[in-house]
Amino acid sequence: MKNYYELGNASFRRKDYMRAIEYYSIGTIIGENCALAKRNLGRIYFRLDRYDEALECFKDLLNEDERFKTYALSMIATIHNIRGNYIAALEIMGSIPQSTNSMINQIFMLGYVYKYHKVVKAITRAESILRRLKTEYYEGDRLTSILSAEGFIYMVKQEYSMALGCFIRAFNVAITDLFKAKVLNDMAECYIADNDFIKAHQLLDQAFELLDDEAETTTLASNYKLRGILYEIQKDWKKAKLFLIKAKNIYRDKSLLRHLAEIEFYLANIDFSRHEGNVKNCNGGRRYLYVGAEKFARGFQYEKKVEEVQIEDAKIIEDIIDRLDSECQLSLASFC
Numbered sequence: 001m002k003n004y005y006e007l008g009n010a011s012f013r014r015k016d017y018m019r020a021i022e023y024y025s026i027g028t029i030i031g032e033n034c035a036l037a038k039r040n041l042g043r044i045y046f047r048l049d050r051y052d053e054a055l056e057c058f059k060d061l062l063n064e065d066e067r068f069k070t071y072a073l074s075m076i077a078t079i080h081n082i083r084g085n086y087i088a089a090l091e092i093m094g095s096i097p098q099s100t101n102s103m104i105n106q107i108f109m110l111g112y113v114y115k116y117h118k119v120v121k122a123i124t125r126a127e128s129i130l131r132r133l134k135t136e137y138y139e140g141d142r143l144t145s146i147l148s149a150e151g152f153i154y155m156v157k158q159e160y161s162m163a164l165g166c167f168i169r170a171f172n173v174a175i176t177d178l179f180k181a182k183v184l185n186d187m188a189e190c191y192i193a194d195n196d197f198i199k200a201h202q203l204l205d206q207a208f209e210l211l212d213d214e215a216e217t218t219t220l221a222s223n224y225k226l227r228g229i230l231y232e233i234q235k236d237w238k239k240a241k242l243f244l245i246k247a248k249n250i251y252r253d254k255s256l257l258r259h260l261a262e263i264e265f266y267l268a269n270i271d272f273s274r275h276e277g278n279v280k281n282c283n284g285g286r287r288y289l290y291v292g293a294e295k296f297a298r299g300f301q302y303e304k305k306v307e308e309v310q311i312e313d314a315k316i317i318e319d320i321i322d323r324l325d326s327e328c329q330l331s332l333a334s335f336c
Contacts, residue, residue: 042075062076077089083257083258086112087113114156123156141174155193178210182222185207185219197230197234224243225266228240228241
């Protein structure tokens, strides 16, 4: 008689995830190592960025087996974090015993709370957790995660040289290509903030070479998004829209509303920017204004869907709001 759980494990080790999903699913149906199979199913769905299915698995696991309560809660919080529900994620993380992974996740969550909500205590708490982590010895991708978390905190504080130092160290100790690509994306973001666009392009190219462009991971989406931002800054609207739309498609497939909102705001900004200096051109001006406003509205709707989000805290829309309130209203008046 086949042991579907063990067959699933063998497929998991070979990274044949589709076959592993098939075997684990059968295992959960026939009651064969049901909790273990459910846990591994959730892990696979999470690795494939299939967050709805992963969330369902971890919620089932939470209710079915007390042994995996901490693990299930940690993964549920991580998915909330990825989707932009940072406050909900922190509340869940606060209810489980502390581990290295949970502390690293909390640092990122706290960083996002500061970035989007400007809660200064969040940074203080993140720095306190970092100090605790630094009292232990780590290596490999675990050390990469800690250094990346530290770099992220420096980045949201806009201390880019310090952030770069952490990211460079993180890259040097990273083992997997995915971790290396993530760090290269982070480094590129620092160089964009520092207006070194040539270096940013180089790093994004390096990161892309390490990624499977058919896998459509969130790291790939981040790479596309940063390319779009770079081209937008350089006023290459065509390339900017191309990469932002690529990022948007991945985020939409994964229901990552916070990221979708951000992309819509950038796309709206491109249309408003193309409209600038052309307000008297009735056809072109009207088209850019209306298309940009439509994208802005979609971004606003995505933001409001994210739990606990304060729309006024989304830094990226400040300039667009100004345009809607002044220049664009003026333009509309000229079309009447």
